Amino acid sequence: MTSETPNTPTADQIRRAPKVLLHDHLDGGLRPGTIIDLAREAGYESLPETDADKLGIWFREAADSGSLERYLETFAHTCAVMQTRDALFRVAAECAEDLAEDGVVYAEIRYAPEQHLEKGLTLEEVVEAVTDGFREGERRAKANGHRIRVGALLTAMRHAARALEIAELANRYRGNGVVGFDIAGAEAGFPPTRHLDAFEYLKRENNHFTIHAGEAFGLPSIWQALQWCGADRLGHGVRIIDDIEVAEDGSVTLGRLAAYVRDKRIPLEMCPTSNLQTGAADSYAAHPIGLLRKLHFRTTVNTDNRLMSGTSMSREFEHLVEAFGYTLDDMQWFTVNAMKSAFIPFDERLAMINDVIKPGYAELKSEWLFRQTAATSGSSAG
Incomplete structure (x- = not known):
């Protein structure tokens, strides 16, 4: 990375920049x-x-x-x-610590309680163990000079039949560590419409939910998630690019679904490294996030599974800076997008943007300006 482009961040600045993470699996980040x-x-x-x-x-x-x-x-x-309280507590605490060390100031971490019952824990005990672990991780991070807030998304597995039960669980623990609901698992053969009862329940309760859609299956998955289920956000959503046509002269035409997603400011939880692993893109430079950012879709940058992808939020941004020449201004844009799209109350999102994110980037931009001024002065003196 160089400083030839204004505000191009160094690797250290990327790590220190305040970042917001909306799509990260607890069992994929140990x-x-x-x-x-x-x-x-x-x-x-x-x-x-x-x-x-x-x-x-x-x-x-x-x-x-x-x-x-x-x-x-x-x-x-x-x-x-991850089948005991102690194990879940440890994994959750370390998750918060690791993210805070990487400069993440707000994170929504998802996990499926139904996958942690093999040794006798109840669904409620799973949720409480993970929540307690997140709080402990936040305390440890603060003791080490880092600030982070972590909320949980309770996930139901789309191939199973417990979505309504997990949605009700998410609603019971709403405001007590849990901020929303998700469904995950293989898209093909398991459309989100199989779980309409869960989504209808959450809408009646005015609760938030995201849906894994448009990663492997394509536009029908996105359409169902939005128009049948009413998702607040799209987990991945990378295949929305299939509804965008780029002509040889560079002109762009949006299909009706893509236009709807952009017009309604529906957040896209993009995970570049993970998308490369699953074949959704051939390279970082070819990842749809580049075009979607230019077209001002509400795109966000995420990790998905930090262990399996060998990644972090800093590494994701490093790849994007390298591929697209992104600056600190671009990083701030992605980060503010994510914070606007978080499942916590509006005033709390606004406070994070104005009191943490914008000041953090302003400081980094001042650093860049100081370096450039010093370099210019040194050159002139020579």
């Missing part, structure tokens, strides 16, 4: 060393590696393998060691 510790405590002997560095590499290579079966196996290992 520290490899923690997995090994928890597996030992649980008597789980199926890990492919017992060295932390080698295990981290295994997860990344499995996610990059192109094999759906091997990719899904990665989550089998992480979920297997």
Whole structure:
């Protein structure tokens, strides 16, 4: 990275910049060393590696393998060691710590309570363990000089039949650590319309929800998520690009669905590295986020699964800065988009934007200006 373009951030500035994360899976972000510790405590002997560095590499290579079966196996290992209160508490606390260390000031972390019941925990006990872990992680982060606020999204698995039950659970814990609801899992063959009862319930309760849509299946998935289910946000939504036509002369025509998404300011929870792994884009430079940013869709930058993708919010932005020449102004634009789209009250979102995000970027831009002025003065003196 260079400073040839105004406000082009350095890697250190990207790390220190205040960032907002809306799409991150708890069971996709464990520290490899923690997995090994928890597996030992649980008597789980199926890990492919017992060295932390080698295990981290295994997860990344499995996610990059192109094999759906091997990719899904990665989550089998992480979920297997997240079946007790202590394990869930530790994973959640470390998640908050790791994000805060990376400069994330607000995060919504999603997980499926139904996947953590194998050793007798109730759904409620799962939620309370994770929430307590997030609060502990926030305290540890503060003690280390970092600020972060973490909210949970309760996820229902779209191939299962517990969506209404999980939606009701999310509503009961609303305002007590839980900020919304999500459905996840394979899109093909499991449309969001299978869970209309859950979405209708949440709408009656004036609650927030996002839906994984437009990642693997395409425009019909997006259309159903919005028009049948009423999603507030789209998890990924990358395939909205299929409804946008770019002519040889560079002119752009939006189809009706794409125009609706842009006009209604529907947030797109984009996860560039993950999208490359699943084949939604061939490279960072070819990722639809570049065009969608130019067209002023409400795009946001996210990690999806930090362990499987070997990523962080800083790494995602580093890739985008390299691919598109993004500046601190662009980073701020993505970050404000995300904060506007968060599932917390308006006044709290506004306070985060005005009191944390904008001042943070203003300081970084001042640093850049100071460096440039110093470099120019030094050149003149020479």
